[in-house]
Amino acid sequence: METMPADRGQAGPTISEVAAEAGVGRATAARTLGGYGYVSPELRARVLAAAEKLGYRANALARSMSTGVSHTLGVIVADIGNPFFAGLLRGISDTSRARGFDVIVLSTYENLGQEVAATNVLIDKRVDGVIVASAALDRDQVAHLKAAMDRGIPIVLVDRAVAALDLDAVVIDNREAAREAVEVLIAAGHRRIGFVWGPPVAQAPATRRELLAAASHNLWTDGERLRGYLDALDDAHIPFDPELVMVGPKTEERVVGEVGRMLALPDRVTAVFCTETDGMTGSLRALRKAGLSYPDDVALIGFDDSAWAAVMEPPLTMIAQPVHELGAKAAQVLLDILGGAEPAREMHTLRSRLIQRSSVAPPRLSSE
Amino acid sequence: METMPADRGQAGPTISEVAAEAGVGRATAARTLGGYGYVSPELRARVLAAAEKLGYRANALARSMSTGVSHTLGVIVADIGNPFFAGLLRGISDTSRARGFDVIVLSTYENLGQEVAATNVLIDKRVDGVIVASAALDRDQVAHLKAAMDRGIPIVLVDRAVAALDLDAVVIDNREAAREAVEVLIAAGHRRIGFVWGPPVAQAPATRRELLAAASHNLWTDGERLRGYLDALDDAHIPFDPELVMVGPKTEERVVGEVGRMLALPDRVTAVFCTETDGMTGSLRALRKAGLSYPDDVALIGFDDSAWAAVMEPPLTMIAQPVHELGAKAAQVLLDILGGAEPAREMHTLRSRLIQRSSVAPPRLSSE
Numbered sequence: 001m002e003t004m005p006a007d008r009g010q011a012g013p014t015i016s017e018v019a020a021e022a023g024v025g026r027a028t029a030a031r032t033l034g035g036y037g038y039v040s041p042e043l044r045a046r047v048l049a050a051a052e053k054l055g056y057r058a059n060a061l062a063r064s065m066s067t068g069v070s071h072t073l074g075v076i077v078a079d080i081g082n083p084f085f086a087g088l089l090r091g092i093s094d095t096s097r098a099r100g101f102d103v104i105v106l107s108t109y110e111n112l113g114q115e116v117a118a119t120n121v122l123i124d125k126r127v128d129g130v131i132v133a134s135a136a137l138d139r140d141q142v143a144h145l146k147a148a149m150d151r152g153i154p155i156v157l158v159d160r161a162v163a164a165l166d167l168d169a170v171v172i173d174n175r176e177a178a179r180e181a182v183e184v185l186i187a188a189g190h191r192r193i194g195f196v197w198g199p200p201v202a203q204a205p206a207t208r209r210e211l212l213a214a215a216s217h218n219l220w221t222d223g224e225r226l227r228g229y230l231d232a233l234d235d236a237h238i239p240f241d242p243e244l245v246m247v248g249p250k251t252e253e254r255v256v257g258e259v260g261r262m263l264a265l266p267d268r269v270t271a272v273f274c275t276e277t278d279g280m281t282g283s284l285r286a287l288r289k290a291g292l293s294y295p296d297d298v299a300l301i302g303f304d305d306s307a308w309a310a311v312m313e314p315p316l317t318m319i320a321q322p323v324h325e326l327g328a329k330a331a332q333v334l335l336d337i338l339g340g341a342e343p344a345r346e347m348h349t350l351r352s353r354l355i356q357r358s359s360v361a362p363p364r365l366s367s368e
Numbered sequence: 369m370e371t372m373p374a375d376r377g378q379a380g381p382t383i384s385e386v387a388a389e390a391g392v393g394r395a396t397a398a399r400t401l402g403g404y405g406y407v408s409p410e411l412r413a414r415v416l417a418a419a420e421k422l423g424y425r426a427n428a429l430a431r432s433m434s435t436g437v438s439h440t441l442g443v444i445v446a447d448i449g450n451p452f453f454a455g456l457l458r459g460i461s462d463t464s465r466a467r468g469f470d471v472i473v474l475s476t477y478e479n480l481g482q483e484v485a486a487t488n489v490l491i492d493k494r495v496d497g498v499i500v501a502s503a504a505l506d507r508d509q510v511a512h513l514k515a516a517m518d519r520g521i522p523i524v525l526v527d528r529a530v531a532a533l534d535l536d537a538v539v540i541d542n543r544e545a546a547r548e549a550v551e552v553l554i555a556a557g558h559r560r561i562g563f564v565w566g567p568p569v570a571q572a573p574a575t576r577r578e579l580l581a582a583a584s585h586n587l588w589t590d591g592e593r594l595r596g597y598l599d600a601l602d603d604a605h606i607p608f609d610p611e612l613v614m615v616g617p618k619t620e621e622r623v624v625g626e627v628g629r630m631l632a633l634p635d636r637v638t639a640v641f642c643t644e645t646d647g648m649t650g651s652l653r654a655l656r657k658a659g660l661s662y663p664d665d666v667a668l669i670g671f672d673d674s675a676w677a678a679v680m681e682p683p684l685t686m687i688a689q690p691v692h693e694l695g696a697k698a699a700q701v702l703l704d705i706l707g708g709a710e711p712a713r714e715m716h717t718l719r720s721r722l723i724q725r726s727s728v729a730p731p732r733l734s735s736e
Contacts, residue, residue, distance in 0.1 A: 016485035016492075020512060026492040072489060080457055080473070086449040089475065097482075102489045105448070105473040107457065114465075117384030121440060121470045124384075124394040125493045144388060252675060277675075284679035293681075307620060307645075308676035311652035313661075 013054040014102055015071045022050035030071055056100075072102050073334065074122035076115060076132040078159075080107035083277070084304050084323055085133065088158065091327025092131060099335050101128070110135050116144040123147070129154045129334045137217060139164035154337045158330040160220045161347060168337075170330040170348045174221050177319050177352040178228025181301045182273055184317070184354065186236045189362040190271040190299060193238075194262045195229050196255055196279040197222070198245040205247075208240045225275045225303075244269060246279075255282025256289065263290045263298070270363035274302035280309070280316070295361035305355055314358035321352045381422040382470055383439045390418035398439055424468075440470050441702065442490035444483060444500040446528075448475035451645065452672050452691055453501065456526065459695020460499060467703050469496070478503050484512040491515075497522045497702045505585060507532035522705045526698040528588045529715060536705075538698040538716045542589050545687050545720040546596025549669045550641055552685070552722065554604045557730040558639040558667060561606075562630045563597050564623055564647040565590070566613040573615075576608045593643045593671075612637060614647075623650025624657065631658045631666070638731035642670035648677070648684070663729035673723055682726035689720045 013021075019029035024043050032039045032047040033056065039047070050056075073096050077085040085107075093103050104127065106118035112135050122130055130153055136142045142164050145155055157169035185193050198204075198211065199218040205211040208230065215223035226245075233240060243265060246258040255278060262269040263286060274280040280302035287298055294300045295314065302309070305320035329348055337343050381389075387397035392411050400407045400415040401424065407415070418424075441464050445453040453475075461471050472495065474486035480503050490498055498521055504510045510532050513523055525537035553561050566579065567586040573579040576598065583591035594613075601608060611633060614626040623646060630637040631654060642648040648670035655666055662668045663682065670677070673688035697716055705711050 013481070014485045016488035017481055019488055020484045026488045070492075072493070080448065081451065081454040083449065083451065086454065089448055090477070093475065093477070102485055103474070104489065104493070105475070106471070107461065107473070109458070109461070113381070113385055116388045117382050117470055120384035120387055120394045121472065124438075125440075125472070281675040281679050288679070288681075306676075307649040308674075308680075311649050311656070312676075312679075313656075313681060 022046040072127045074127035074130045075105045076118045078133045087323030088327040091324035092331045095328040095331035119144040133159040156334040172352045174224035175228040178225040179231045182232035185271040192269045194269040194272040196246045252278040252282040259286035271299035300359040316359045317357045390414040440495045442495035442498045443473045444486045446501045455691030456695040459692035460699045463696040463699035487512040501527040524702040540720045542592035543596040546593040547599045550600035553639045560637045562637040562640040564614045564642045620646040620650040627651045627654035639667035668727040684727045685725045
C-alpha cells in the first residue's frame with residue numbers, strides 16, 4: 001500500500017528549493033546561482049551540489065539579470081475568492097516556477113486603498129516585477145502603479161486594461177465574447193434579454209448614451225461586456241431598454257432582486273445574460289423565487305464556466321475564459337521584460353470560448 | 369448618476385496606506401509610526417499628518433513590537449483554487465488589516481517542495497509570522513517550518529493539524545462533522561454509503577485497520593473525516609465495506625470512475641458522502657452517466673457549502689465550514705503571539721454546520 005507521490009510537474013526547482021536542499025538561506029543560493037555578490041567557498045559548494053542534485057538549470061533570463069534580483073514576482077488580484085483569479089494564478093505560478101521565480105499574491109477585494117497598500121508591500125519586499133488586475137478606474141487612481149514603475153519595477157496588467165497606463169495588458173476578447181453569447185440568445189428568438197451586471201450606479205441610466213458614460217467610469221471588463229451586449233442588440237435592430245440592465249452593487253443579493261424585477265415586468269425578460277458567476281447563481285435564485293425554470297421559461301448564458309455549471313440539470317451554457325493561458329501569458333510577458341525585452345505596451349487579447357450546453361431554448365411565446 | 373464608493377470596511381488604514389498618503393516609502397512610515405530608527409523631521413511630519421488624516425491608530429500590539437517589524441503576515445495555502453482557502457484568506461486578511469498588518473499569500477498546490485520554497489520566500493521577505501495549511505504528512509516533512517521557527521518567526525497552523533509540530537492549530541471538528549452527516553444518511557435508512565474521498569493509495573485497503581493506517585500517513589483532515597464516517601457506521605452496527613471507499617488520486621475524474629464503480633456493484637450504494645467540492649461535482653457527473661438522479665436514486669451530502677450547492681435543483685445538503693472565522697481566529701492567535709502572548713500550542717476547534725436541504729431521501733428499497 002503505497003502513497004502516490006504528489007505531482008511535481010514539469011517545472012525545474014526554484015532558487016528556494018535549491019536553498020532548502022543546500023541548507024542555506026535563499027539570498028545565498030540566489031547570489032551563488034546568479035553569480036553576483038560574495039558567497040563563502042563552502043556555502044557556494046553546497047549550493048552548487050544541491051543545484052546539481054535537483055537539476056537546477058540557470059536559464060538565460062537568470063544569467064542576464066543584474067545584481068540583487070530577488071527571483072520573486074508579485075501578483076495583485078482584485079478578488080482571490082473569484083475562481084477566475086485562482087485559475088489565473090495557477091497559470092502565473094506554473095510559468096514563473098518553470099523559469100525559476102517564486103510568486104507572492106495579494107488580494108485587494110476590489111478596494112483601491114488595498115491595492116495601493118499591496119503595491120507598497122511589493123515594493124517593500126523587493127519583488128522583481130508585478131502583475132496586477134487593477135481596481136483603478138481612471139488616471140487619478142494609478143499613482144501607486146506609476147510609483148512602482150518609477151522604482152524600476154516593471155508591471156504587466158492582466159484581465160483588465162487601464163486606459164491611463166501605457167502598459168502591456170493580457171486580456172480576453174470580452175466585447176466579442178459577450179456579443180457572441182447574446183447573438184446565440186437572439187438566434188433562439190429572444191428579444192427581451194436581461195443584462196447582469198451593469199455599472200454599479202445607484203439609478204438606472206435612462207439612455208444608452210448615459211449607460212455607456214457610466215460604464216466608462218467603471219471596470220473595463222464590465223464595460224466591454226456591456227458593449228458586446230449592445231452590439232448584438234444593434235445588429236438585430238432590437239431597441240435598448242434601460243429596464244433590462246441591472247445597476248447597483250455587484251452582489252448576488254442584488255442580482256436576485258434585479259432579475260426578480262425584470263421577471264415581473266409586463267413585458268418580462270425571456271433570457272438573461274450574466275457577466276459573472278454571482279450573476280448566474282443570483283439569477284438562478286431569482287428564477288426559483290418566481291417559480292420559473294430554465295431553459296423553457298428563461299434562457300441563461302453566463303461567465304465563467306466551472307465544474308458546477310456542467311453538473312447543473314440542465315447543464316448551463318457558459319463562456320469559458322482561458323484562465324490558465326491568461327496567467328501564463330502575463331507571466332511570460334513580464335519575465336521577458338525582466339530578461340531585457342523592450343515592453344511592447346500593447347493589448348494581448350486571448351480568445352474565450354462559448355460552451356453550448358442546455359440552458360438556451362426558444363422563448364415560449366404562446367404562454368406569454 | 370453617481371458611482372457608489374467601494375466598501376471600505378471597518379478596518380483602519382495600514383502602514384502602507386499611510387505611507388502612500390504621505391508619499392513616503394513603507395519602511396519610513398513603519399519607522400515613524402513604530403517609533404524606531406531614524407526618520408528626517410520633514411518626512412516624520414508628513415507621515416504623522418497622513419496618519420492623522422486617515423485615522424491611523426497605533427495599537428498596543430504595534431507599540432509592543434521591537435525594531436524591524438515588517439507589519440506583514442505570510443500565508444501558505446495548499447490550493448488557492450479551492451474556494452475554502454479563498455474564504456479563509458478573507459478572514460485572515462480582514463483581521464490582520466484591522467490590526468495594521470498586510471498579508472501576502474503563496475499557494476503550494478499540495479506540493480511539499482513548493483511549501484518548502486514558499487517558507488523560504490517568506491523568511492527572505494522578512495514576514496513577522498506565518499499561517500500555514502501544510503501539505504506535510506509526518507515528522508520527516510516539517511524541517512522547513514522548524515527552520516522558520518528557529519529564525520524567530522512564529523507559525524500558526526490552519527485547517528490541518530500536523531502531529532509532528534507542537535503548534536497552535538485552528539481547525540474544524542472534521543470527525544464530528546463527518547459523523548453527523550453520515551448519521552443523517554443512516555437515519556434516512558441508508559446502509560450502503562459511499563465515502564469520497566479516501567486516502568490516495570493505489571489499491572483499496574482490504575481491512576478497516578489497513579485503511580486507517582493509510583489515512584494516518586495522509587492528510588489529517590481527510591483522515592478525520594474518514595474516522596467520522598467509520599464512527600457513524602459503528603454506532604449503527606453497519607459493517608465496513610472496503611468497496612465503498614474511493615482510493616487513488618483525489619481528482620474529479622477519479623471520483624466519476626469510483627462512484628460509477630460503486631453504482632455498478634450488485635449491492636450498490638444508495639448514498640454518497642463527499643468530503644470535498646470535487647467529490648460532489650464528480651459524484652453528480654457519475655449519477656448522470658449512470659442515468660440516476662438524487663435524492664431518489666442516490667442520497668448526497670458534501671463538503672463545502674457554496675452558492676452553487678444552494679441553486680442546484682434539488683438544492684444540496686452540505687456541511688458549511690466557518691471559513692471566515694477559521695481565518696480570523698488563525699490571524700488573531702498569530703497576532704497575539706506577535707504581541708507577546710505565550711503560544712498556547714493547542715488545537716482551536718471551531719464548529720461546522722450541516723445545512724439540510726433536499727439531497728437526502730430514503731433509499732428506494734422496492735426498486736433495488
